[in-house]
Structure formats: structure tokens, C-alpha cells
Amino acid sequence: MIISYNWLKDLVEVNLSPQELANELTKVGLAVEGVHQANDDFVFDIDLTSNRSDCLSHLGVAREIRAITNYELLITNHKDQKPKTEDQNVVTIQDADLCHRFTARIIRNVRIAPSPDWLKKRLEAIGERTINNVADISNYVMHELGQPMHAFDFNKLAENRIVIRRARNGETIKTLDEARRKLNDTMLAICDAEKPVAVAGVMGGFDSGITEETTNVLLEVAYFKRENIRQTSRKLNLTTEASYRFERGVDIENLIRASNRATELICELANGEAGEFVDVYPTKFVPNKIQSKDIQFAVKRLTGLDVEKNEILRILNALGIQSKSETIYLSPSWRHDLAIEEDLVEEVARIYGYDKIAEELPPSVNAGEYQPNEMRKLHLRQTLANLGFDEAINYSFIDTHSDEKFELIPDFVHENLDEKFISLKDSIIEGATRMRPSLLSGLLDAVRTNFNHRRRDIKLFELGKVFSASDKENDLPEEKELFALVVTGSETLQNKAMPLREYDFYDAKGALESAANALNIPALEFKTKDVKHLRKGQSAAVLFNGKQIGAIGRLTDEITSAYKFKQPVFVAEINLQVLLEAKEQEVLYKPLPVFPSIVRDVSLLANRSVNFADIKQAIEAENFELLRKVGFVDVYEGEGMMNNERSITIRLEYRSNERTLLEEEVEKIHARILQNIESKLDVKQRL
Amino acid sequence: MIEQKRQVEKIREAFNQEFGRFNNLNTQNLSLSEAETLQKELGEIRIKHTGKKSEISGLNKFIGQVAPEERAEFGKLIQSLSSEVSRAIEKAELALKTFIENIKIEREKLDVTLPGNRPRVGHLHPITLLRQKIEDIFVSLGYAIEDDREIETDYYNFDALNIPEGHPARESQDTFYATHGFALRSQTSTVQIRAMERRGVPIRIIAPGRVFRRDTPDLTHTPMFHQIEGLCVDKGITMAHLKGTVAEWLRRLFGKETRIRLRPSYFPFTEPSAEFDFSCFKCGGTGEFEHERCRPCKGSGWIELGGSGMVHPNVLRACNVDPQVYSGFAFGFGLERMCALMYSLDDIRLMFENDVRFLEQFR
Numbered sequence A: 001m002i003i004s005y006n007w008l009k010d011l012v013e014v015n016l017s018p019q020e021l022a023n024e025l026t027k028v029g030l031a032v033e034g035v036h037q038a039n040d041d042f043v044f045d046i047d048l049t050s051n052r053s054d055c056l057s058h059l060g061v062a063r064e065i066r067a068i069t070n071y072e073l074l075i076t077n078h079k080d081q082k083p084k085t086e087d088q089n090v091v092t093i094q095d096a097d098l099c100h101r102f103t104a105r106i107i108r109n110v111r112i113a114p115s116p117d118w119l120k121k122r123l124e125a126i127g128e129r130t131i132n133n134v135a136d137i138s139n140y141v142m143h144e145l146g147q148p149m150h151a152f153d154f155n156k157l158a159e160n161r162i163v164i165r166r167a168r169n170g171e172t173i174k175t176l177d178e179a180r181r182k183l184n185d186t187m188l189a190i191c192d193a194e195k196p197v198a199v200a201g202v203m204g205g206f207d208s209g210i211t212e213e214t215t216n217v218l219l220e221v222a223y224f225k226r227e228n229i230r231q232t233s234r235k236l237n238l239t240t241e242a243s244y245r246f247e248r249g250v251d252i253e254n255l256i257r258a259s260n261r262a263t264e265l266i267c268e269l270a271n272g273e274a275g276e277f278v279d280v281y282p283t284k285f286v287p288n289k290i291q292s293k294d295i296q297f298a299v300k301r302l303t304g305l306d307v308e309k310n311e312i313l314r315i316l317n318a319l320g321i322q323s324k325s326e327t328i329y330l331s332p333s334w335r336h337d338l339a340i341e342e343d344l345v346e347e348v349a350r351i352y353g354y355d356k357i358a359e360e361l362p363p364s365v366n367a368g369e370y371q372p373n374e375m376r377k378l379h380l381r382q383t384l385a386n387l388g389f390d391e392a393i394n395y396s397f398i399d400t401h402s403d404e405k406f407e408l409i410p411d412f413v414h415e416n417l418d419e420k421f422i423s424l425k426d427s428i429i430e431g432a433t434r435m436r437p438s439l440l441s442g443l444l445d446a447v448r449t450n451f452n453h454r455r456r457d458i459k460l461f462e463l464g465k466v467f468s469a470s471d472k473e474n475d476l477p478e479e480k481e482l483f484a485l486v487v488t489g490s491e492t493l494q495n496k497a498m499p500l501r502e503y504d505f506y507d508a509k510g511a512l513e514s515a516a517n518a519l520n521i522p523a524l525e526f527k528t529k530d531v532k533h534l535r536k537g538q539s540a541a542v543l544f545n546g547k548q549i550g551a552i553g554r555l556t557d558e559i560t561s562a563y564k565f566k567q568p569v570f571v572a573e574i575n576l577q578v579l580l581e582a583k584e585q586e587v588l589y590k591p592l593p594v595f596p597s598i599v600r601d602v603s604l605l606a607n608r609s610v611n612f613a614d615i616k617q618a619i620e621a622e623n624f625e626l627l628r629k630v631g632f633v634d635v636y637e638g639e640g641m642m643n644n645e646r647s648i649t650i651r652l653e654y655r656s657n658e659r660t661l662l663e664e665e666v667e668k669i670h671a672r673i674l675q676n677i678e679s680k681l682d683v684k685q686r687l
Numbered sequence B: 001m002i003e004q005k006r007q008v009e010k011i012r013e014a015f016n017q018e019f020g021r022f023n024n025l026n027t028q029n030l031s032l033s034e035a036e037t038l039q040k041e042l043g044e045i046r047i048k049h050t051g052k053k054s055e056i057s058g059l060n061k062f063i064g065q066v067a068p069e070e071r072a073e074f075g076k077l078i079q080s081l082s083s084e085v086s087r088a089i090e091k092a093e094l095a096l097k098t099f100i101e102n103i104k105i106e107r108e109k110l111d112v113t114l115p116g117n118r119p120r121v122g123h124l125h126p127i128t129l130l131r132q133k134i135e136d137i138f139v140s141l142g143y144a145i146e147d148d149r150e151i152e153t154d155y156y157n158f159d160a161l162n163i164p165e166g167h168p169a170r171e172s173q174d175t176f177y178a179t180h181g182f183a184l185r186s187q188t189s190t191v192q193i194r195a196m197e198r199r200g201v202p203i204r205i206i207a208p209g210r211v212f213r214r215d216t217p218d219l220t221h222t223p224m225f226h227q228i229e230g231l232c233v234d235k236g237i238t239m240a241h242l243k244g245t246v247a248e249w250l251r252r253l254f255g256k257e258t259r260i261r262l263r264p265s266y267f268p269f270t271e272p273s274a275e276f277d278f279s280c281f282k283c284g285g286t287g288e289f290e291h292e293r294c295r296p297c298k299g300s301g302w303i304e305l306g307g308s309g310m311v312h313p314n315v316l317r318a319c320n321v322d323p324q325v326y327s328g329f330a331f332g333f334g335l336e337r338m339c340a341l342m343y344s345l346d347d348i349r350l351m352f353e354n355d356v357r358f359l360e361q362f363r
């Protein structure tokens, strides 16, 4: 909203400099974003909150100044004419529920011409275009008094009369912007005897508008139901200065003044002769009765301010809020935002000054607390960061290209539903059509972003929610918190260009294990499993307490090439919620071993179908005495091996809690263990 | 004794001959390997000419052949030869040793300016870092952290927040709607309602979380961002408590000198309502930094951070709280905007691009 300093001074005494005034207005809630010089004037750019439609005019701002400075408004004596309220045949309101008041003024022998310089200057100062004297005057009065109005070419109205009614379905009108618009019976139309000549409160019709040939004018100044104007404006996708004001609310009691002001100016500047003046007012203004048992106490209770009763009443009165009795206050016709005692408290506090409110801390009642799992999640994040992972945050919405691309975490999507996922309705934002059911597409987009910047060694993780439709009707969608990571490229040291080694599956797995460890829960298990988005033979199900909670592995070539990745990419995604629901493990001290252990490394030539876990479990299942640990040393595959073979070296650790072991006794058990696994599994000791 | 003296001289001569090249040894033009060879040879000379089995030690057996009155003199003669030889060898040894050590030190000298061996550590997202800082402050002020659903019913996103059907805020175009008419929460105020329903009053919570608006991404807008919402409801809570609380946490974040101001505003879920600004952390509120217009506050000295106010009685009633008995304040602000201010970031879309070059700048 642009407001002129000089214009304000026509309406209220101002003894503040433009900058001082700007500060004062900002303090009471009319945020002045800028003060600019415009020739001999200054203009304020005011950012109004949506409830203050009363300030969409110079009069409105002048009223605020009155409340701030206590100077009275300057009332100019207009040659006001009383309108006729009955015995007229110019205006008929058929739908009084949508048109609360309508005034029409006929002005004859008008000479349409450019506006005089002073008027042009005023309008140009506040950034308005000038057209011709009559159009400029109605615009001028709107900016002065806040009341939109519309001038018809009276001669072009069929039967020279106005009917205000709901449009009929199928009726059309060519509006001033020369667009043909389809109306329907939810919209209010201003019609002549035959057809709509304006969309009420939104825009006038082209054919009945003022032209250079116009001589007789019918000036409409009216009040329409706010909600209806808003709906019509939305439906027609048409917002005008008029609709903007009508839908927020104008002053129904100010119509006559506005009409008189415009008429006066048209007579003066366009040579018009004021004719009939009609006022049809079927829905009389009733002020809101606001109850307040003790306004002074209410102000104190909500703001902590001690304001004297006299000052409170002065402020309310200056704002046009009358105290009808000790406990009842009446809101003025230009305010649509005052209904309850708290509203009055705000009025008093903002004029009295928010800056006078003290700074106090509320008395403390409770100890603070984090969310139940917040510290564990932070620990997980920190652990991943220490491992070289950067934390990603991706949009919760994605496009539909990733649908069916990734295997989602188990027991999340209800496959029997027609609409398994959550879609966004007419999103308008590119790529925001689907609430993500997986974090992977976002992470892979991030990898691509980094590749585009020639960053090829990437480790990213994300914690975030995914969404799917509920299988119960009318239930809110499922929201689950997941943890996902992506690893690709090579390990490098900080500030050293030479890579140490290429990342592989086990880097992703290690990170996942570290994450579980950071949460202080039992270890995750990994089982070979084919997964849709993962390369066969390099993918695994991730299990917790025996149940699958996600998957890990290397992306299929199909996906990597779709993303134009030219190097292996490893991903993992798991249900974090399941892990967070698990109890933290208790820490119990175990006495340190007193006697030394004896360690034996064994290389086994194994069929590739035999996993390390198979060997470990086979040995552990037998509970061999003195055997404390089955560990992994390394794997060798390639030269000297058959295609289906590899060599796997394990470490067996023996120890007694009673004595130092002798080589011979270990040798005996060791031989038995080897014999045992060779008999159970397709493995042979390599000598 | 003449014969014996001659023996001494003979040994001296023999030593001098062998030792000759070590006399006044000039190490300057030696290579390391030459020096090491010399060191080895010198070691052999030492073994040969000192110690119990050396020829010099062997002279002692002539003492018996010398006349008793000359024995002392002869002894001294042997002694002086022995120490002369030792001194000469030691001197040469020291010269060689020093030379070799110096060469080795020179050769093994490190370039201490090369980068240390440091595994590359990752970085938490700046939103996580800032959120954590703010949460810590509020927990220490006695607040509980809360979060809740991101997809909500109209009731929690609007009705309970005093935005009834037909309200302009509800019809505004910036709410995302999903399948079955659910809304992506457009503010974290939804958590206020759910938390009050769950916990009842008195209550002190802050709710950080994602919110969604149908804004096309540009330098200062993203369709998703993070908000922190604060709520305090109790008997006797006033706007002074709101002002004090906002001032307290901003001071803990930006320093003791931080001042705050409230400006009247409008939100459907608060009455009275206020926007809160704080004095610029960069210029201290002067609007000028290093003789130029201060960037974060655009020269105004104030930074507009968020909205606040006293919880609207309709919101309290929606949570079965009697507004005659209880009152409370609420405030909310955007984390991306705050991050952008703190780090002079001019394009907040970077927050969600996950460009590692961006992420690794934050600690």
C-alpha cells in the first residue's frame, strides 16, 4: 500500500517529519517498508496485515495517526446531498444477502478529458496510472476514502436502470480487460434491465464502460458480502483493486460520503451536473458488541502493561471504538477485525506501545526435555559425520519417476491399495507431485548434483520421513522415519588428492553397523537377498531381531546408467523407527582375562556358496571348550582358485580362565574344530 | 731401555701411518657412503690400536725388561702414546659421526607444511546444527521438544488454529493438498494443538520441523522449509513473558547486547499478535558495518525474525483449556531464513541441493 505524506496532511494534522511518522506507524503495526521522496511529496510503502483493510486508504492511515497523536481529523465541508431511499426506479436489489447496500448517482453532461495536473500528480505519486478524469476521480476517492466505485455510461444501460442479482448460469460478460467471462449463479452481477453490466465488486463490463463519448454517468458506490466477492474473484481468477478491498471489507457507513466526494470532483473537474442520488440499504450495519468486564484488567492480564483507564478509553475512542457501557464496546463500521476482548487489548497495547511491555522470564515449572530419541539420533548423525558422511536434507516431495524403481522398506506400503502413495494435488511446483516413499531418490539426485560439480567421492546420509497411504479409510497417511545412506568413489584423506582405495559394499555396511552401534542396540544382521534396485550378488537384506528392516547393496547398472553414474554406487535404507523403539543395551563390566590366549589363523578353501557367517555359526554351534572367538582375517580369490572357490582365513582364539594354556591342548581342540567344519561344510583347510 | 723406546716409536710410527688419512680429516667433500666406509675403517683401527690385545697394550710386557729406576718413565711413555692414539681416533670418530648425522638429518628432513594424515570427516546439515543450538537453549529454559505429523487434517492445520472455513488464510493458495484432502502442514503450529491435547497445561514446548508452502523456489523461498514453534501456556502468562523469552534465547545465541522489539501484527491464532525483530548481530543495530550498509539488516539495524503473540482464546478452547484461567504465548520463525542471515547466504535453495561444497562449510 502506497500512501502520500501530503495527502495525509489534507486529512489529519501531522506534526511529524516523514521519517518520524514512518517510525510511529511501524510501531502501531502499519509496517513502513520504505519512505521515498516524490517531487515535493514523500510516499510510504506500507506492508499491511490482512486484517487491516480499513487502512487501505489515506483516511484509514489518518485515523491511525489520530490515535497516535490525538489530533482530530480535518473535516472538509462538502456540499453533501442526501440520497433518496425510496420511490425510485433506478436501483433494484434482488439478492440482498449478497448486496448489503447500493448507491447510485447520476451525473449528466460530463466531459470526459484528461485529469488536471494536480490530480495526475497525486495519483502518479502513489504509483497509479491515469486514464481520464472520471476514471481517475473514482480511483482517487478510493485511495482517499477506501471505497471502490464504478462509473457506468448511463446511456448504455438498458432502460437506464440497475438490477443487482445473482448471475444466471451460462450468462457471460466482457469485462473491462476485454476478456469474456462465464458467470454462474454463485456470483453476484450488476445488471441493467437485460444483462450483466459488471461483475459485482470485481470488474465492470466493457460495453457499459466510460468512453470519450460518454456524457451521462451512473456512479455505483456499494457494499457487497465479503466472502462472496472473494469466491467470485477466485473462481474468475481475477483480482482487482476493488475486489481486494471488498473481500477484506470496506466501510458500509462511508458510502454516501464517498459518493458525494466523487460527485463533487466530477462536477468540478469534468463539468458534470449532479442528478438523482439513490441509496438502497437493505442490510443495516450492526456494530459488533464486544464484552469486556474490566478492560484495564484484561490489558494487564495479557500484556503486563499498567495502562490507566482514561488512556485506554482515549485510545479506543480515537480508534472509533465506542464504549457503550462499562462492559460493552462497539466496533466501528470500518473495522472488520474486532470481535472479542482480546482484540481490544491488542488495540490498546499497540497504540500505547509494545515497546513499553517489560521483558520477563516466565516462572519455571518443569525441567526441560529433549524428544525421547533425540539424543540417540544426534549420536547417530555425529557418528556418520565422523565417518566422513555429509548430512543431506532433501525435499519431502519428489516426482513420479521414481515410482516402482526402488524396493521399499517392508511392511510400509499397502500393496492392495489402488493409490499406495500420497500424491499432491495440482502442485504447480516442478518435481513436487509425490510424497516420497523412499529417501533414495533424493540422495541419488544429490549424488548427481555433486557429480555435475565434478565431485566423485561422495558419502551422504539422511534421516527423514517417508509417506504412504493408510489402508484404513479416512485415516491420515502413514509417516515413518527412515535412515538412508549412499557411498560412491574412493576414500581420500583431507587435503590429499591421491585416493587411498575405492569404496565398496563393506564401506556402506560398516557405516550401517556404526549407526546401529551409535544407537546402542544389538547388531544388525545381513542376509544375501535379491533386491529390485540392487545388483544381483551384491545385495543384502538388513535384519534386526530377525525381521527385515531394509536393504543394502550396489545399485543395478540400469539405475546407475539412468542417473548417468559411471562408477559403482552403494546404497542402504532402513526403518529407523524400529531401531529407535529398541531398548538401549545395558553396559555391564566383564572381568578382564587373567591368562593369555592362544591364537590360530586358518585358511580354508571354500566353495563360494559358503559364507563367513556359515563357518562362524557352524563352529560356534558346537560350543568347543576353550574357544573364545571366531574372527575374520581376510579373503583371497583369483589366481590358483577355481571360479566357484575362494580362500577364507579365519582366526580362532583359545583361552582358559584358570590357567595358561599349553600348545598341545589347543592343538587337539583346533584339529577337532577343523575336522568338524570340513565334515559339515564345503571347505578344506589350505596347507 | 733404548730398545724398548724404539719399540714404542715403531708402534707410534705404524699407527701414524695407518691413521694418517684421518689426521685433520676434511669431511666436506665426502659422500655419505664414503664417510660410512671411513667410519668402518676407523673402527677397525680403534680395535687394532686400543684395547687389551693391541700392540700398545703389548708394550706393558716390556716394563719388566726395563731397569727399575726407569720403569716409571717408560710407563709414562706408554701411557702418553696410548692416550695420544685414543685422542686422535676419538677426534676423527667425532668428526665422522657428526658429519654422518648431519647428512642423515638433512636427508630425513620433513616438509612439515604437507597436510597431516586426517580422515575426511563429514558435516551435519546447517539446519541440524542451528536447530540443535536452539533446542539446547530452550531445554535449559525448561522447555520440552516436540514434533508430530507432517501431513495433517484440516482440523489441525486450520480449524483448531482459529482459521475456520472461509477464512482468507485458509483459501490462500499456499497450502499443499494431498490425496484424500489432507494438507501438508503449512506451519508447525499444528504441534501446539497436538501437544496441548497430549500434555495438557501448563505447558512449555518448542516444536522444530518441516513445513510446506506452495511457493515456487527462488532466492528466498523454497516449497519446504523448517520452522521452530514455541508455546508457553500457564496461569498468569503475559506478553512480557513472551518478550523476555524471545530476548533471552536470542541473547544466548547472538550475545548479551542483543535487543529485541515487538511490532503489532496479525495472525489468526494469536491475539494480541506481534512480529519480533532483534538488533542486528553484525552491526550491533547501527545499520552500518565497516563503513558500508550492513547486509543482514539491510541497513536498518533490525532483523525481522518471526511472528508471535498471545495464544488466541479459540485455540485454547479447541484444546480444552479455559482462556479465563490460562493464558499463553506462542512464537515461530523459519530456520532457513535464520541460517541465511547468520551465514550471509543469498540463495536458500542451496539448503536442499546437498552440494558437498556447500555442506562442508558448516560446523
Ligand SMILES: [Zn+2]
Binding pocket: B280, B281, B282, B283, B284, B285, B286, B287, B288, B294, B295, B296, B297, B298, B299, B300, B301, B302
Ligand atoms: Zn546490521
